[in-house]
Structure formats: structure tokens, C-alpha cells
Amino acid sequence: MEEKKELKVEDIKTAAEGKRCPVQKALYYISEFLSGPMCGKCFPCSMGSYEAKVRLQGIVDGEGTESDLRALRRIASEMAESSMCKKGKDSAKFIMEWMGTDVYREHLEGRCPDKECLAxxxxxxxxxxxxxxxxxxxxxxxxxxxxxxxxxxxxxxxxxxxxxxxxxxxxxxxxxxxxxxxxxxxxxxxxxxxxx
Ligand code: SF4
Ligand code: SF4
Ligand code: SF4
The missing domain is CATH 3.30.70.20 (Alpha-Beta Plaits)
Known part of the structure; x- marks a missing residue:
């Protein structure tokens, strides 16, 4: 039987860029990171990735709140600072990339500007x-x-x-x-x- 090839962080980033909506990009990225390259050896990256996924899912489902945005910023900053390897730090950067734009706030108000979030x-x-x-x-x-x-x-x-x-x-x-x-x-x- 053919062995399943583990995706690399760069491959996941490239695939995530195929999404139009920045929140969908971040959710796709973190979901794939969790199911592949995330090894679980350090807490800021393993717990942070999991919690980021839950918060991002809530936002694309139209249930996001200000508290989710604050939590995502905190998670990404802890991952960037304390992750043991580059994979965790790069993931934090990817999550943070669009957080300074209005797109997250628009989702909290019930709009996906790229019309990609089904909810x-x-x-x-x-x-x-x-x-x-x-x-x-x-x-x-x-x-x-x-x-x-x-x-x-x-x-x-x-x-x-x-x-x-x-x-x-x-x-x-x-x-x-x-x-x-x-x-x-x-x-x-x-x-x-x-x-x-
Ligand atoms: S930062 Fe690196 S070592 Fe730590 S859990 Fe993530 S992938 Fe594993
Ligand atoms: S019936 Fe449907 S497919 Fe035909 S013109 Fe109207 S919207 Fe378009
Ligand atoms: S479920 Fe039917 S109406 Fe809705 S998008 Fe699909 S084809 Fe169109």
C-alpha cells in the first residue's frame, strides 16, 4: 500500500492561498497544520493551533465575537514567541497576516467580503x-x-x-x-x- 506523504508547511500555505477569504485561508491552514506537521512537542504551538482552529471555525460559521479576535491575537503572539521550532513560528505569522485588516471585523458583523463563508x-x-x-x-x-x-x-x-x-x-x-x-x-x- 502506498504510504501517505505528509504535507509540509509550505505546501499547506500554497493550498491555503487558493481560498479567497482570509479567514478561510487561516482556518484551512491551521486545520491542515494540526493534522500533519504539528508534532505536539510544545504547548504554545499544540494548544495554540487547536484553540485557533476552534475560534476561526466560529468566525466562518457566523458565531465569532470580539473575544475570539482577542484570543486569536494572543494565541498567535504566544506561538510566535514561544514555539520550539520554525513551523510553529511560521504558523503564527500566517494566522496574523490578515488580522490587521477589516476582514475579520466584517465577519463579526455577518459579512464575508469574498462571499466564501457559507454561513x-x-x-x-x-x-x-x-x-x-x-x-x-x-x-x-x-x-x-x-x-x-x-x-x-x-x-x-x-x-x-x-x-x-x-x-x-x-x-x-x-x-x-x-x-x-x-x-x-x-x-x-x-x-x-x-x-x-
Ligand atoms: S512548534 Fe514545532 S516542535 Fe512545537 S509543536 Fe509545533 S511543530 Fe512541534
Ligand atoms: S430560470 Fe434559472 S437558469 Fe434560467 S435564467 Fe432564470 S435563474 Fe437563470
Ligand atoms: S442547493 Fe440548489 S439553489 Fe442552492 S446553490 Fe446549490 S444548486 Fe443553487
């Missing part, structure tokens, strides 16, 4: 741009799209819309819409969405 986004159909072709409804495996193609013998019609409670935010509907009529907005947005 903080919704898929919506722009009614004015929708030609009612039905392709999105056919593509959605979760029965999360309501709507009917117009019938010539009926005057009324049911516009296409996303049922938020059923939507798992897989993005398949966006891929098939020929009109670009499905967009991602902040979760809970109350204003109607229009053509952009």
Missing part, C-alpha cells in the same frame, strides 16, 4: 434578469429552487426563486444559468436584488 451568504435569483428557462431548477439536486416555466394558456406564472432553507450553497445553479441571473449576497439581506 454568511445566500444565493438569490435576480427576477429581472431571469428568462425562466428552468435550467437552474433542473440542476439543483436539493429541490431548493421554486418556479415554473410560463405556459401560453395560463396568464399567471411562478417566478424562479431560491428556497433558502433547502439551499446547501453548492453553486451548481450559478454554473448553468445562461443569464448570470443567480448571484451571491450577504445572508439575510432584506433589500431586493437587482441587475448589477
Amino acid at each position: 454568511l451568504i445566500e444565493y438569490r435569483i435576480i427576477t429581472d434578469a431571469c428568462t425562466m428557462c428552468g435550467l437552474c431548477k433542473d440542476a439543483c439536486k436539493y429541490g431548493a429552487i421554486l418556479g415554473e416555466k410560463p405556459k401560453p394558456y395560463l396568464s399567471g406564472y411562478m417566478p424562479y426563486e431560491v428556497r433558502q432553507k433547502r439551499c446547501v450553497k453548492c453553486g451548481e445553479c450559478v454554473k448553468v444559468c445562461p443569464e448570470g441571473a443567480i448571484i451571491i449576497v450577504d445572508a439575510g439581506l432584506t433589500e431586493p436584488v437587482g441587475v448589477q
Whole structure:
């Protein structure tokens, strides 16, 4: 059987850079670091990584608080100062990289500017741009799209819309819409969405 190759810190960083959202980058990084290169020999790195993961997960899940931000700063600074090897110190730097920007605070307020944190986004159909072709409804495996193609013998019609409670935010509907009529907005947005 082929032996599983352990990922190096640099490989994890490169993969994390593939995420758009800085909080997702940090969460991906620390999760992979914990399951691979983190050896557990020193406390600031082992406990710090674990606690950072819990706090970052809470933030991407839309449950982050000011106390999580303070804790992340403390954890990263302790890891940078007291980790026994470069791996722990480099991980602290990676976590800290975007903490000075507004992006973490925006998450605490319920917005992911990069529209990548699923708990903080919704898929919506722009009614004015929708030609009612039905392709999105056919593509959605979760029965999360309501709507009917117009019938010539009926005057009324049911516009296409996303049922938020059923939507798992897989993005398949966006891929098939020929009109670009499905967009991602902040979760809970109350204003109607229009053509952009
Ligand atoms: S800092 Fe280095 S030695 Fe300490 S737990 Fe992390 S990887 Fe292991
Ligand atoms: S994002 Fe996925 S689950 Fe949600 S409506 Fe589109 S296809 Fe369905
Ligand atoms: S695929 Fe696009 S244009 Fe067609 S029904 Fe869905 S939202 Fe409307």
C-alpha cells in the first residue's frame, strides 16, 4: 500500500492561498497544520493551533465575537514567541497576516467580503434578469429552487426563486444559468436584488 506523504508547511500555505477569504485561508491552514506537521512537542504551538482552529471555525460559521479576535491575537503572539521550532513560528505569522485588516471585523458583523463563508451568504435569483428557462431548477439536486416555466394558456406564472432553507450553497445553479441571473449576497439581506 502506498504510504501517505505528509504535507509540509509550505505546501499547506500554497493550498491555503487558493481560498479567497482570509479567514478561510487561516482556518484551512491551521486545520491542515494540526493534522500533519504539528508534532505536539510544545504547548504554545499544540494548544495554540487547536484553540485557533476552534475560534476561526466560529468566525466562518457566523458565531465569532470580539473575544475570539482577542484570543486569536494572543494565541498567535504566544506561538510566535514561544514555539520550539520554525513551523510553529511560521504558523503564527500566517494566522496574523490578515488580522490587521477589516476582514475579520466584517465577519463579526455577518459579512464575508469574498462571499466564501457559507454561513454568511445566500444565493438569490435576480427576477429581472431571469428568462425562466428552468435550467437552474433542473440542476439543483436539493429541490431548493421554486418556479415554473410560463405556459401560453395560463396568464399567471411562478417566478424562479431560491428556497433558502433547502439551499446547501453548492453553486451548481450559478454554473448553468445562461443569464448570470443567480448571484451571491450577504445572508439575510432584506433589500431586493437587482441587475448589477
Ligand atoms: S512548534 Fe514545532 S516542535 Fe512545537 S509543536 Fe509545533 S511543530 Fe512541534
Ligand atoms: S446553490 Fe446549490 S442547493 Fe442552492 S439553489 Fe443553487 S444548486 Fe440548489
Ligand atoms: S437558469 Fe437563470 S435564467 Fe434560467 S430560470 Fe434559472 S435563474 Fe432564470
